[in-house]
Structure formats: structure tokens, C-alpha cells
Amino acid sequence: HWANADGSSLNADLELDGETLAHRCEHEFQNNAFVAGVIETHATDLIGGNGPSLQVRSDSDAYNDAAERVWRDWWSMPDIAGTLSGPEMLQQWIHLCWKRGEFVSQTVTDRTVRAGIKTRLNQIHPKRLMTPHDSAASTIRMGVELDRVGRRLAYHVLDAFAGDTDTLYNRSTSRILSKNIIHGFRQLEPGLVRGVPWMAPSLPTIAELRDFDTETLDAARMAADQAVVFQATHPDVDFIEHQ
Secondary structure (H helix, E strand, C coil), X not given: CCCCCCCCCHHHHHHHHHHHHHHHXXXXXXXXXXXXXXXXXXXXXXXXXXXXXXXXXXXXXXXXXXXXXXXXXXXXXXXXXXCXXXXXXXXXXXXXXXXXXXXXXXXXXXXXXXXXXXXXXXXXCHHHXXXXXXXXXXXXXXXXXECCCCCEEEEEEECCCCCCHHHHCCCCEEEEEHHHEXXXXXXXXXXXXXXXXXXXXHHHHHHHXXXXXXXXXXXXXXXXXXXXXXXXXXXXXXXXXXX
């Protein structure tokens, strides 16, 4: 039962099997309605319908109203792609934490904005973090460049979205300074570089429950297929009412 308890670090496990683990979590979310419901409920409980709001308190009511108005305008669409509101972005982060254990966003400047906050967030799928194949630097682990004491210097991101056809031919990466990256995950042990999917400990139980459901249905179907009904046609047979 404990054959796989070899004492390896989470970083070593993630480097070896991290993508496989994330793929299994994503599969369960996409194909298991119970799991999807748990995650959706958790995201709704944490974020709510409108997400967190900003309330400014100062001696000037006019300043308070103006500052909150600027915030609401930005919060309505902080995504540089123009697809996610603030609450929707936070809910997506919760989903990613369950499926991949982390979320990654890049702070960028939207120069098309003429007035108000120009800072926007560019959502980066965690699977795009990758150590360049032509890199000999031992300080880059799973796409994260570190210094000797573990400070994050930069992130190496696939230029093409991971999983797209383009990635089969184009494996080029861009180096983004860590000061421009928001990387959220649970620091489960010292030195952990990437996140561990929140769903990971539940995967064996989820798989066993699915097997149990399938086998129970198979047993019921087999019992129904093999059911036999005897009917007497002789006129002298006593009638027995079915209870």
C-alpha cells in the first residue's frame, strides 16, 4: 500500500508526473457532474455573484465616490482580452486551483485606455509554463527561474497555447519578469515551485466511486436480465394474488 512513499519532494513529483496529475483532475471536472458541482459551489461560496468590492473612507465624500467609481469601472473588465469580469476571473482562479493547483496572470498596460486605470491582467494557462529546451540553466524549474536562495526572477511561458497544434512545431518561450506575474498556489512545503491540484488527494476515491457505480449498475442489469417469471395456465390452479 505504501510502495510509492519514497520520500521525494513535491517538486520532484510535479516534475515527473505533474502534467499527468493535472490532466486527470481536468478530466474529472469535465466528465464528473458531482466533482464539477463541488468546485462550482466552492467558487460561488468564496467569490459570490459580484465578488469583493471596494469601499473608500476619507473626509471627502466626493473623493470616496470618485475612487469607488474608478474601481467599479476597472473591476467590470480587468481582463486584457475583454472576456472576464473581476468576479469571473476570481472564479476561474478557483477552478484552476482545483484542477491544476495554481493560477498565473501577467500584469500589462492597456494603451488603448484613454482615462482611468490602464493596468490589466493577462490570463496565462499554467500548462504554458515550461523550461526552455535549449536552456542549460539549472535554476529554471518547471518554467520558473530562481536565484540561489529561491527568489523568483522570471517565468518562461510558451508563446503558443499549450495543447494547440502550433505547439507541435513552435516551442519558443518568452521570459517574463516575476514582478509582472501573479502566481497563486498553496505553499505546501518549503521551496515548492509550482502548485499541487487541490483535487489530487481525492482522485483515488473518485475513481473507486465511479467503479462502484458502474459495477452496481452492471449487477442490477444482470439480475434483471436473468429474472424468470413462471405462469401457470391450467384452469384448476389456485389463483394467488401478488403482494
